[in-house]
Amino acid sequence: MRKPIIAGNWKMNNTVTETLTLLKEITSLDLDKEVEKVVVVPFTSAYSAVDLLKDSDIKVGCQNMYYEESGAYTGEISPLMLNDLGIEYVIIGHSERREIFGEDDNLINNKVISALKHNINPILCCGETLEERENNKQEEKVRNQLINDLKDVSAEDITKVVIAYEPIWAIGTGKTASSNDAEEMCKFIRNLLKELYNEELAEKVRIQYGGSVKPNNVSEIMEKENIDGALVGGASLKADNYAALVNFRR
Ligand SMILES: O=C(CO)COP(=O)(O)O
Secondary structure (H helix, E strand, O other): OOOOEEEEEOOOOOOHHHHHHHHHHHHOOOOOOOOEEEEEEOHHHHHHHHHHOOOOOEEEEEOOOOOOOOOOOOOOOOHHHHHHHOOOEEEEOOHHHHHHOOOOHHHHHHHHHHHHHOOOEEEEEEOOOHHHHHOOOHHHHHHHHHHHHOOOOOHHHHOOOEEEEOOHHHOOOOOOOOHHHHHHHHHHHHHHHHHHOOHHHHHHOEEEEEOOOOOOOHHHHHOOOOOOEEEEOHHHHOHHHHHHHHOOOO
16 A cells, blocks of 8 residues: 655766766666656765656655755755755765754754645655664654654645654664664654554554665565565665665565
């Protein structure tokens, strides 16, 4: 009932030339049409990616945005700019933004609200550090993040949000959460959504797992009841790997 969504987060990788090469390779491959496919590219590649993918069913996302529409915010990109390009998804609150660039839940909440107002679907990231997991604080951490990040998001809008559970200790480390641990946290998130909204809406929200997802573990992860997609970094940067992730059912 929830359409699976596989998103490749390219992070700070690929020039425009490299973007075009990779996307041409990806579009030449046979990709499952029943899976929603997103490539989340650097801002500099967004225009070229949208143009190259205009006749394909692969959607383009960006990795961040500011919440204001315009103004004196040197170095920032606005939702109007993303709209103008035809960007459908934006990652908000990735742990790298939180940890390296000091983004807090208040800023992230403003970005989520602004993206929704401009009809861009947020992929809202949450997840705990290794220390928090070792102290069994993962649920408390994710609960606090989501309560604050989703503040004032209406019932009408919550189903447009994709939530990505990305335990920080599993990102880029080759250490994946076990599929059972990932499912347990995604189920916890769905139950929280039931509490914040209601059962019917919570059942509609798509929840992704992210953190060292690879072609060889994607099927096991995607089999889980509360996991509806994957947000993939490293493995999404090679065309055949991206195709294998999208084709997790084959
Ligand atoms: O941060 C991630 C996706 O947003 C996960 O990255 P890796 O797949 O490289 O671990």
